[in-house]
Amino acid sequence: MHRTLFWRASALASVVFAWANSDALAHGFAGNRFFPATILTDDPFVADEISLPTVTLDPTADDGTREFDIGPDLSKRITPNLGITLGTDWVHLKSPGSPVQTGFDGLDTGLQYQLFINGPHEAMGLVGLNVNWGNVGNVRAVGAPDFTTLSPTIAFGKGFGDLPDSLPWLRPFAVTGNLSVDFPTKAESDGMPNPNNFNYGFAVEYSLEYLQHYVRDVGLKAPFDRLIPLVEFALTTPLNRGQGGMTTGTVQPGIIWAGQYFQVGAEMIIPTNNQSGHGIGGVFQLHFYLDDLFPNGIGKPMSEW
Amino acid sequence: MRRLATALLAAAALFGAAHGALAHAFLDHASPAVGSTVPMPPPNVRLWFTQELEPAFSTLTVTDKAGNRVDRGDGTVDAKDPTELHAGLKSLPPGTYKVAWRVVSVDSHRTEGDFTFTVGGR
Numbered sequence: 001m002h003r004t005l006f007w008r009a010s011a012l013a014s015v016v017f018a019w020a021n022s023d024a025l026a027h028g029f030a031g032n033r034f035f036p037a038t039i040l041t042d043d044p045f046v047a048d049e050i051s052l053p054t055v056t057l058d059p060t061a062d063d064g065t066r067e068f069d070i071g072p073d074l075s076k077r078i079t080p081n082l083g084i085t086l087g088t089d090w091v092h093l094k095s096p097g098s099p100v101q102t103g104f105d106g107l108d109t110g111l112q113y114q115l116f117i118n119g120p121h122e123a124m125g126l127v128g129l130n131v132n133w134g135n136v137g138n139v140r141a142v143g144a145p146d147f148t149t150l151s152p153t154i155a156f157g158k159g160f161g162d163l164p165d166s167l168p169w170l171r172p173f174a175v176t177g178n179l180s181v182d183f184p185t186k187a188e189s190d191g192m193p194n195p196n197n198f199n200y201g202f203a204v205e206y207s208l209e210y211l212q213h214y215v216r217d218v219g220l221k222a223p224f225d226r227l228i229p230l231v232e233f234a235l236t237t238p239l240n241r242g243q244g245g246m247t248t249g250t251v252q253p254g255i256i257w258a259g260q261y262f263q264v265g266a267e268m269i270i271p272t273n274n275q276s277g278h279g280i281g282g283v284f285q286l287h288f289y290l291d292d293l294f295p296n297g298i299g300k301p302m303s304e305w
Numbered sequence: 306m307r308r309l310a311t312a313l314l315a316a317a318a319l320f321g322a323a324h325g326a327l328a329h330a331f332l333d334h335a336s337p338a339v340g341s342t343v344p345m346p347p348p349n350v351r352l353w354f355t356q357e358l359e360p361a362f363s364t365l366t367v368t369d370k371a372g373n374r375v376d377r378g379d380g381t382v383d384a385k386d387p388t389e390l391h392a393g394l395k396s397l398p399p400g401t402y403k404v405a406w407r408v409v410s411v412d413s414h415r416t417e418g419d420f421t422f423t424v425g426g427r
Contacts, residue, residue, distance in 0.1 A: 027329065032418045119417070165401075165421065168340065213332045214420050216340030260328040260355060292328035295412045 027291055031119030032214045033159035034207070035176060036256045037075075039265050039285050040232040041203040042178040044126045044157035046083030046114050047075045048290040048299045055284045056089075059250075059269055059277030068092040069105070076290075077301040085110035085130075091142040103138025106145045110153075122159030122174070129153070130180065147186035147194060154179055159207075161214060172210040177202035181239075193241035201234035201249075209258065228256045232267065248276040252283070262288045330356035330410040333388075337422040346397035346424050350376070350404055357387040362409035365392045367402055375402060387411075399425025 028035035028045045037043050039054065051073040058067040071089035078084060087108045093101040112128035130151040137144025155178040161171045178201055184194040205228050212218060212225040235249035254267025269281035291299035333353045337343045350367055365380035380392035390406060405419040 029329075029416065209331075213339060214418055217334065217338035260331075289328070292414070295328075295414065 027289055028157075030117050030122045030124045030157065030159065032161050032210065033122035033157075033174060034209065034258065035124070035157045035159075035174065036205070036228055036258045036263055036265070037287050038176060038203045038205075038230065038232060038256075039254070039267055039283055040234050040250070040252050041176050041201045042128075042153060042155045042180075043075070044124045044155040044176050044178070045117075046077050046081060046112050046126065048077050048301075049287060050074045050290060051087075051285050051287045053286065054089075056269070057281045057283070059271045059279050059281040061277055062275065064096040066094045068094075071105075073108075076298075079303050079305050080301050081114040083112045083114075085112065085128075088137070091138075091144075093142055101141040103141040104144065105137045105142060107133040107136040109133065120162065122157075122161050124157045126155045127153070128155070134185070146189050147184050149185065149194075150183045151180045151199070152183075153199075159210070161210065168215050169211075171215050172207045174205045174207060174210075175202060176205070187241065193243055195238035195241040195243040198237045198239055199234070200237075201232065203230050203232040205230040223257060223259075226258050228258060230254060230256060230267075235272065246275060248273065250276060250281075254283075260289075261292050262286065328356055328410065328412070329414040329416050330354040330358060330388075330408050331416065332406070332418060332420075335404070335420070339420040340422065342423040342425075344425065347394060349391055349393045350422075351389060351391040352404070352406060353386075354388050354390065354408060354410075356410040356414075358382045358390060359409040359411050359413070360387075362415075363390055363407070365390050365404070365406045367392065367394060367404050369397075369400055369402055397424050399423075 027047055028037065028043065035043070035045065037049055053070050053072055056069040060066055069089040069091050071087060073085065073087035075083060075085050089105040091103060091105050108130065110128050110130040112126055115125040115127055117124045130153055132145060132149040134145045134147040139146045155176070157174065157176040159174040163171050180199045182197040182199065186194055188194055208220060208227045209225055212220045232252040233249065235247055237247040238244055249272040251270045251272060252267040254265060256263055256265040265285045265287065267283050269283060271277035293299060331354065333355050335353070336351045337347050352365065360382040363382055365376065366374060367376040369375050375395050375397060377393035377395060380390065383389035383391060390408065401421050401423045403419055403421050407415070407417040409415045
């Protein structure tokens with residue numbers, strides 16, 4: 001009896017907490033806006049989510065190598081505003097005149113803090129430190145790094161639902177973006193320089209979910225009312241060590257379908273210049289919302305502090 | 306590669322086992338419809354969500370352009386259909402009205418949102 005009362009009181013307390021703690025919503029919500037987890041651009045929110053898997057076929061590299069990757073990415077909240085990320089890839093490399101090479105790439109980890117979430121203006125910001133660990137993957141076979149790289153990063157999201165009612169068709173737009181600088185712990189590897197890099201990327205999204213449910217009922221039914229067409233951009237500019245200014249990157253148009261428990265995304269990968277590759281690649285991602293699948297288990301912060 | 310595929314299948318099976326889980330409540334549809342123009346003042350506003358709602362923590366308000374409440378203050382989760390939230394409306398003159406909702410699904414996920422509708426074709 002006492003146990004039942006305890007659990008009821010706990011359930012009520014958790015509901016009250018969820019109600020009161022309006023700035024600690026996981027899963028990419030800011031007011032009316034739902035930001036999906038984007039494939040290329042770092043998300044501007046801490047979350048309990050897992051990409052399982054992300055499958056990537058890169059455009060053909062300058063030397064004719066074709067790379068195929070598959071791997072998981074986990075995001076986990078430690079507290080409502082503090083989170084970690086963890087990810088890696090299994091790599092399959094096919095170079096002209098060489099046998100196929102396979103192995104794991106480096107390990108990526110991140111520590112993130114949610115700076116703010118502004119519901120009325122559909123805005124959010126996050127700071128973090130990403131670390132790509134050296135000598136973790138298969139260095140010789142697939143070129144996993146033999147050095148560790150530290151990358152302080154900031155990420156932001158902004159929805160345009162606060163535009164005037166006279167611009168209804170623009171209100172479903174949203175932008176997310178991130179900026180980071182790489183600090184490699186080794187100046188060169190095998191005679192090749194490891195420069196500091198400036199990384200910048202953003203995603204432009206048009207949410208049909210927002211259009212249908214917050215702006216105008218245009219008659220979209222499931223599954224079309226959960227589609228988010230988007231274009232992602234990611235660019236890297238080396239800053240020193242003889243590499244300065246040689247910007248590389250990709251443009252990735254695609255679409256995300258976001259459901260109750262998971263989302264599915266697919267994008268084309270288009271290199272921005274010859275140094276970034278040739279032809280077209282593609283990426284597919286299946287992404288689960290752990291906070292919806294396991295709201296009382298792994299899907300909630302480890303601490304409510 | 307085979308091990309990786311096996312691990313992925315095992316993970317998929319694990320998530321499949323969570324079939325009975327609940328989730329964030331999204332707005333499914335509303336009456337009057339989101340962004341619509343209705344010729345006559347509706348007697349109430351009704352919202353249907355994708356999940357069952359927690360009545361004690363789910364609210365609905367309707368305001369006019371000046372921010373004055375025009376609902377009857379009786380916003381509540383429907384007793385028979387726990388995915389429906391509704392509120393009675395005062396007699397509305399022509400104009401645009403804002404419907405704002407904050408709901409907690411029965412597993413404590415909170416969502417909120419708002420939309421407008423117009424009476425009288427103004």
